[in-house]
Amino acid sequence: MIRGRKMPPEESDLPPEKDRQAVVVWLDAALAAADRAAPPDPGRVTIRRLNRAEYANTIRDLLGVEFNAAADFPADDVGYGFDNIGDVLTLSPMLMEKYVAAAEQIAAKAIVADAEGRKREQLPESHRRIIAVQPSADRSPDQAAAQILRRLATRAYRRPATDTEVERLVRLTGHVRAAGGSFESGIRTALEAILVSPHFLFRVELDPPGAGVIRELNEYELASRLSYFLWSSMPDDELFDLAGRGRLRAELDRQVRRMLADAKARALIENFAGQWLQLRNLEAIHPDKQQFPQFDDELRRAMRIEAEMFFEAIVRENRSVLELIDADYTFVNARLARFYGIEGVEGDHFRRVALDGDESVRARGGVLGLAATLAVTSNPTRTSPGAHHALCDFRRRRIGSNGSR
Template identity: 30%
Template sequence: MQSRRVFSGVLAVLLIALGGCGSHTGEPDAVGGPAVMRRLTESQYRATVADIFGPEIPITARFERALREDGLISIGTGRSGMSPFSIEQYDGAALTVAAAVVSEEHRAKLIPCQPKSGAAQFDAECAKQVVQHYGVPLFRRPLRDDEVKRFVDAAQAGQERLGDFYAGLQFALAAMMVSPEFLLRIERTPPDAKQRDVMQLDAWSKATRLSYFLTNSTPDDELLRAAGAGELETRRGLQRQVDRLVGSPLFETAVRAFFQDMLQFDKFGDLAKDPVVYPAFNSTVAADAQEQTLRTITHLLIEEKGDYRDLFTTRDTFLTRALGVVYRVPVPTRNGWEPTEFAEGKHREGIQSQVAFLALNSHPGRSSATLRGKALREVFLCQEVPDPPANVNFAVVQDPSNVAMPTARDRLVAHRTEPACAGCHAITDPVGLTLENFDGLGTYRSVENGAAIDASGDLDGIAFNSADGLARALHDHPETPRCLVEKMYRFAVGRDTEMEERPYMDYLNREFKASGYRVPEVMRTIALSDNFFAISTLRDGEQT
């Protein structure tokens, strides 16, 4: 009996150390975080409209630039408000979409009924059918009776004003598309559930969170059906839907959306290069550079089911002729993409050596070891680099024509003699200088201003003398996969992690490692976990 009590005590300690007893999968008990209310991103808005009404329906709008918080737009969408400009654009887009849906060209396919007495008379039953038909996919839940009535009344008001049934439907559909229930992903817990400190999202919120995480778009009919049937409340039903979504063509869209956010590709909208210094740069190169990196990522992670860490050492990629000019690689294909393997010894290992990363993290007329080093640490390793003091003098480092200091390394060494600068540059420069063989556009060079470039560097105690050594150091760094998991979960739930979620994050990292660092597997693990849908009512109350 004594030995049994000792064994039970040891077991309890081990379970606590592992983060709680959790479910049969080994997942720690869910602790949750606050419920979030997120605005649809531009890509989500466009995908949602296309999935509901069809890809041929036009969207005429200029979307306001998204807010990035804690390194991710997916978190910023839950913290930013809506400016008058955004509301105006959403209104215009809604009217354009609704007009196309009810147009003579599309109404036979998209409107599920016809007015019994012709378009000159209002048909309340048909209007109600249209509102209910599109209400569920637009609001991602069934509409309440009062909501149905409000939109049917809007259709009738439009009919009375314009004398046309379909013009009235346009008003109703547009009103639905400017509703917060459409523009915002509003998360809810079951209204009739017993109040507890940790609760699960209701079925419709589960379906929404699941769909935008795994497809970057609204829940499809099958997922909405499963939510309404209560299947997402069972392990088997949830697993069936997760496996279906991960296996669908839209899963690649979700992976792309995550890496676009993680790599901060939204900044390409402001990217400019001096045309005298970099004549090869244009809008085509900027667009192709982003697509090259995304194709490299999805090819390795989805098509090849590869190890995430290999993104930092792979030489396999895809090029267009425009990119071939920058890389100085012949591309026989005149139009379109060509699979390419960079030759060994050309220092083109990994996505950090591709134009998208190098050009984005540089100045308009020169490279920047500091910007690149900062991005390497913050984007791939989740290591925070503080902003420079407001009174720093950048005159030395910004003068590439200085004959006495011809290379960026020379200028940065002089710049770091200022005490206020030394701390930050000690973090960024040893790793960023390794990429100085690439100019501000990303073209390889061996000299700067006639002086040989010293590409030696160091990453947290690992020394190397070229970009290839940096590639291997990033691949082997223990924080590389941990950072991916951290950002993936924060991207999925739209908020920063809570301290109480550390055991769950450790669990995800163990699962990620056990899968061979396969990204689809860690996304599947997140989507199947209780923690993914958990809401802490205590923290929610504290936040509000």
């Protein structure tokens, strides 16, 4: 940019030519001196608090309980356009109070405290999943509690629970029973403690003793990074099993394909694409009715679905990343097709269509041409045609005047 005289901008105070050349020479020398053989420094990762979506999904997958975090917790702070950035996901006293109240509410839904006398099939599925064993003649209440809580804490913390952690939880159940509570009440109280633990609320990656400045993620950390990126939730049993056997890294490609084929990968569309493409902002835009009389809630909904289906197709079908910019297809229903000027589309269901019409239709290929993207980056009374012109210029340069690639 400096060598090509594009920086600094012409309207700014320009440095003398000798200073410009001195900067160019210095940058060339610094870049040439970089040791490309040295491993890149990944930096330090701030421990990430679970955001609202991740919390709700994790509760669902851990306990089988539905919890509306969006209604009970305050909105997460946003950094760089995303609400899962560790540096901005703080923990205020008010949010901690919300977590304590949520833990009590969730534990009460998950475990029936007075289960004695009930048939097992009459108990909630979450209760049967958690209380997998009961005290018996050859199993003391503490032994049964330890068996239940070791598995529960391991899943909740996304790594093997330590003996000390399990013993502390078992002692808690003993205090409840000593005060006259049932075995199930003790497990429920221990579950509340698990749900307010930093090891549950945060995705913790602690350096082991003797770790160097740069270290490889262990298998459990890798499983959590993978699952929270693709599913916005905790690792499932298969990921846990592979991590425990030290096999996840070796089977990473297969696991990514499996996870993308899972229905939970919908979270990648809603959370990552929804924020990257600003689809969440679609509900907040209100184009001027006189300037854009064709815009209504039906079109707004169609715009969002098209963008989600387009991104999902590229991810699930393992298509080229270049199609994010230059695709020859999109997804429309009759309402959106009419808005685009695409003929031959009837009905409310969305289908893939080829963009083989005139230039205005072909320009709809890729995220820069999606109606949703253009809508959220425009003003209420006028569009912002810069991206459209840049995209058309890009396509002309790449495709050529005769249309050949």
